[in-house]
Amino acid sequence: MGGGTERDRRRRGGRVRGRQGEARRTTARSRRGAAGRLGLAAALGLGTVLTGQPAQAAGQDTAHAYAFAEDARRVEGAGSTADAVELEPGRTYRSTLPPDGKVYYRLELDDTGTAYASATAVPPSGAGVSVADGVQVTVEDADGRSCDTDTTTFGAPGSPHPVAAWAMREISPRRSLCAEAGTYYVTVERAAPDARGASPDPWELELSTVSEPGTRTPDGTAAPEVWDSATPAPVQGTARRRAGGAGFARAAPLGEGVWRDDIRPGQTLFYQVPVDWGRQLHATAELGSSGTDASGYVASALTLDLYNPVRGHVEDLSVGYGGGQKSKALKPLPPVAYENRHASGQQVSAVRFAGAYYLVAHLSPEVAEEFGDGPVPLTLRVGLGGAAQDGPEYAGGTVPSDVFTVDGGGGGAAPGEDGSAGDETLYRALAAGGIGTGSALVVGLGVWTVVARRRAAALPE
Incomplete structure (x- = not known):
């Protein structure tokens, strides 16, 4: 077994020891990288970041938590059109829906493109809901006339979960209403807030808007x-x-x-x-x-x-x-x-x-x-x-x-499908981690550096 000269055997042994040494160094580098990522996650309170799941507050049910868009801007829905905040096409927003009444948001539209507005309603986990309850979205013109409305309910399961509805201001040869340029309003409300079993709690909202231009040539007025x-x-x-x-x-x-x-x-x-x-x-x-x-x-x-x-x-x-x-x-x-x-x-x-x-x-x-x-x-x-x-x-560009x-x-x-999470996933999660100030980030990075260095020093080469 293992024939050849003594010099050959020494050479083979040297190569094996070299490969083993390189494997140990690779493992050490991998561990240092993992230690650094874990240290950063721990320092900033993002213990779930390496799993690809959204960071949650202590005690929150992560299994049922909704992951809002990282770039969602927080806005308040107004109780009157006079105070409505503008929703810009291509942007995503986060807001709150009260248990009763409706909230208003504003659109500034031209007379050439179709605008879509959607609202995703997220009831709190464990809240009581009715099968008839859900979210209703309406687009209205400046005179209060409805351009379009849509309702999505929780349906047969009767359990709280995210549901979305949409409404539009459509430019179409079949429709003359809401075709003018000007100010329009998006209203969001509960579908059946007074229904038996309906939750009395406010819901979180995720709002998104999309702009679609007209076409260069007439598209006709009939569906296939x-x-x-x-x-x-x-x-x-x-x-x-x-x-x-x-x-x-x-x-x-x-x-x-x-x-x-x-x-x-x-x-x-x-x-x-x-x-x-x-x-x-x-x-x-x-x-x-x-x-x-x-x-x-x-x-x-x-x-x-x-x-x-x-x-x-x-x-x-x-x-x-x-x-x-x-x-x-x-x-x-x-x-x-x-x-x-x-x-x-x-x-x-x-x-x-x-x-x-x-x-x-x-x-x-x-x-x-x-x-x-x-x-x-x-x-x-x-x-x-x-x-x-x-x-x-299209006669122009869509937004987004x-x-x-x-x-x-x-x-x-998919990201993280192999059970790992890369640095890109980590830093995207940091952007959504709810860091309130730049100083908090600096402190967190400082702690991360110390933790990473100490853990790396303790790892064998």
Whole structure:
């Protein structure tokens, strides 16, 4: 064994010792990097940052917390149009919705583009809600006339979870109302604040606005009349792991294929699917068996909501659960087309532009009462029919500029999917960590440096 001359054996031994030494040095460098990141997280109170989860205050339920956009600007909703704060296209805002009454925000619009405003309502975890309650968004002109209104409710599960509604000021040859340039108002209110079981607590809001220019050539006034409305067979194949995000801004990217996650009772998970012009989205949600001997049944255990790129509600499904595997598919939708906006039905009209479509899954807390509070296996089967086509020839730029585009992604690795978090993720989390002042950051970095150096010094080379 190990033939050759003594000199050869010494050479081989030297190479092995060299590789072992390099491995130790690499491990030490890796540990120093990890120590530095952990020290920074600890110094700034961001213990969950390395998991990709949003930083939370002590005692807050992180499993059910909504992850607001990192760049969301805090504004106060006004009780009167006279005091309404302006919402700028392309910006995201954070606000509060009182338990009764409505709040106003302001839009300054020209007479050429369509403006979309959405509001995501986030009730506090554990709050009582009614199946009829939810959020209502309206866009009004300066004379108080309604340009558009939309309502999204909590629905059958009757449990608190984020829901979003949208409204628009649309420039269209079919509509003459609200076509003038001027000041418009976005109103946000509860759908049924007086309903039995409705929460008396204020809700957090995430507001977003998008501007869409007109087209260079007339687009007509009719929606496509013929499209494939048959429900295809669910996508098959080996499921890939993909952890859902905790908000629209943190939605996990999905491409065509089979995706596996775990969802806990009361939890809401967000995913995004890039859908190009001409493509047709199909999605099936499947709950796996509980793996317990418990018996029972929850009529609306899982809800899956589909939202378009401006967070407009498209459609939803509800899955009952008795401990065994159960699946259900969203109703067929037409291919994404600009002309869909002329359809009379909400589900078709909402599929009016390309971009990131959001799948939002919520598991009812009642599942814990019947089958325990452990996670339930969730599988999403995502299919994309049709062929990609050219979009409309806009007469200007959208705001934000990439809102109605796709990057062809969704199937690659999501940030942190391999169980690690890079420096980019760390510092993005720092930006959202609620650091109040520059001095706090300096102090935190100082502590981080000391901790990192001490830990690095204690690590063997």
